Amino acid sequence: MREFLKTKGFKMTPQRERIFKAFFGLGQHVTVDELYAKVRESDRSIGYATVWRNLKLICKVGLAEEVNLGDGVTRYDRITREPHGHLFCLGCKKLIEFETTEMVPGLTAVASAQRFKPEGFKIEITGYCEKCQSEHKEAETPQAVRW
Amino acid sequence: MREFLKTKGFKMTPQRERIFKAFFGLGQHVTVDELYAKVRESDRSIGYATVWRNLKLICKVGLAEEVNLGDGVTRYDRITREPHGHLFCLGCKKLIEFETTEMVPGLTAVASAQRFKPEGFKIEITGYCEKCQSEHKEAETPQAVRW
DNA sequence: ACAACCAATGAAAACGATTTTCACTTTCAA
DNA sequence: TTGAAAGTGAAAATCGTTTTCATTGGTTGT
Numbered sequence: 560m561r562e563f564l565k566t567k568g569f570k571m572t573p574q575r576e577r578i579f580k581a582f583f584g585l586g587q588h589v590t591v592d593e594l595y596a597k598v599r600e601s602d603r604s605i606g607y608a609t610v611w612r613n614l615k616l617i618c619k620v621g622l623a624e625e626v627n628l629g630d631g632v633t634r635y636d637r638i639t640r641e642p643h644g645h646l647f648c649l650g651c652k653k654l655i656e657f658e659t660t661e662m663v664p665g666l667t668a669v670a671s672a673q674r675f676k677p678e679g680f681k682i683e684i685t686g687y688c689e690k691c692q693s694e695h696k697e698a699e700t701p702q703a704v705r706w
Numbered sequence: 707m708r709e710f711l712k713t714k715g716f717k718m719t720p721q722r723e724r725i726f727k728a729f730f731g732l733g734q735h736v737t738v739d740e741l742y743a744k745v746r747e748s749d750r751s752i753g754y755a756t757v758w759r760n761l762k763l764i765c766k767v768g769l770a771e772e773v774n775l776g777d778g779v780t781r782y783d784r785i786t787r788e789p790h791g792h793l794f795c796l797g798c799k800k801l802i803e804f805e806t807t808e809m810v811p812g813l814t815a816v817a818s819a820q821r822f823k824p825e826g827f828k829i830e831i832t833g834y835c836e837k838c839q840s841e842h843k844e845a846e847t848p849q850a851v852r853w
Numbered sequence: 854a855c856a857a858c859c860a861a862t863g864a865a866a867a868c869g870a871t872t873t874t875c876a877c878t879t880t881c882a883a
Numbered sequence: 884t885t886g887a888a889a890g891t892g893a894a895a896a897t898c899g900t901t902t903t904c905a906t907t908g909g910t911t912g913t
Contacts, residue, residue, distance in 0.1 A: 565881090568889095569889080569890090570880050570881070570888090571880080572879070572880070572889090572890060572891080573879095574891070574892095575890085591870080591871085592870090604891095604892080605891085605892085606891065606892040607892085607893090608872085608873085608891075608892065608893080608894095609890080609891055609892065611871075611872080612872095612890080612891085613890095625776055626776075627774050627775070627776035628774070629772060629774035629780070631869080631870070631900085632869095632870070633870080633871080644816075646817060646820060646822050648822075649825065655820055655822070657816050657820070662809070662812070665809070666829070666831055669791075669804050669831070670793060670831050670833065673793060673802055673804070673835075673836075674835075675793050675795075675802070675831070675833055675834070675835055675836065676833045676834045676839050677831050677832070677833040678796065678832050678833040678834070679831070679832045680829075680830070680831055680832075681828065681829070681830040681831075681832070682813070682827075682828070682829050682830075683827070683828040683829075684813055684816070684817050684822070684824050684826070684827055684828075685824070685825050685826045685827075685828070686817065686822055686823045686824040686825040686826070687822070687823045688820075688821075688822055688823075689820075689821040689822065692823050712910095716860080717859095717860060717909055717910070718909085719860090719861060719862080719908080719909075720908095721861080721862070721863095722861085737899095738899080738900085739899090751862095751863080752862085752863085753862065753863040753864065754864090755862075755863065755901085755902085756861080756862055756863070758900075758901080759862085759901095760861095762901095778871085778898080779898095779899070780899080
């Protein structure tokens with residue numbers, strides 16, 4: 560890892576070591592807060608900004624990517640072997656992954672038809688998971704608009 | 707429109723009238739700021755919050771939907787006849803649409819395989835448009851991490 | 854038409870996640 | 884070892900979004 564970072568032009572530090580380890584130890588779709596909490600378990604002196612900066616760094620060196628579901632928080636998703644999409648439950652906010660390998664050629668074709676150079680694909684389905692479907696009530700004819 | 711809103715349980719107001727007109731007059735993928743600016747051209751007294759609330763309202767009554775590209779601003783996309791995806795240029799931030807009608811059945815199948823009730827599909831391709839490809843330099847071996 | 858009720862508005866403040874600043878420390882290459 | 888450049892931590896700044904609150908103004912029933 561130290562060598563890998565060096566080839567990218569970055570230095571290894573103790574904090575970085577812990578942050579990287581924690582990030583790759585956690586599952587997918589990690590938020591800054593989650594990683595910060597995790598890192599703090601092993602070192603109470605590491606600051607929030609450092610965790611944030613390293614999450615950005617991990618993306619910059621190509622080991623993860625940001626995922627935005629529109630709920631106000633950025634998640635960081637480890638880049639895995641296979642491209643995948645997300646099912647995002649509007650009820651419990653849970654993310655489920657699904658394979659999208661076979662969709663990529665089609666999307667690539669769409670892009671090149673527009674002379675567009677693709678960098679990344681994002682496929683998301685929002686809705687309600689099995690558990691939340693029953694609990695979810697249709698908010699019909701709202702009596703007032705409260706936001 | 708007045709009648710339509712009434713059936714949904716909302717009132718028509720002069721401000722609402724102007725905001726709706728401006729929104730449907732503008733193209734797709736409108737931001738709050740853009741709509742606010744547009745609305746202000748015809749009425750300097752309309753507040754930002756009102757524009758924002760009405761954009762939310764337009765979504766609530768099913769005439770538009772929020773689009774999040776991960777660049778920090780929410781865009782509001784008029785719901786059109788055909789489902790579509792977006793090509794988002796990381797250079798000039800321009801959005802290009804493309805048809806996704808034939809992809810929907812596949813995604814619906816993915817969802818139901820997980821017993822997931824889909825509410826919306828999002829397909830996005832990030833990259834660089836023809837114009838920006840030449841101007842875009844590969845930020846290789848950064849000399850320092852500045853954010 | 855009138856009153857009463859409740860939604861809508863505008864300005865400003867609150868929020869909250871993200872990003873930057875700054876002074877200080879650490880890494881790494883020469 | 885030593886200097887230059889990168890990294891860190893705490894705090895503050897940003898910035899888009901959302902809420903609050905007092906006031907205005909539609910809508911409905913009489």
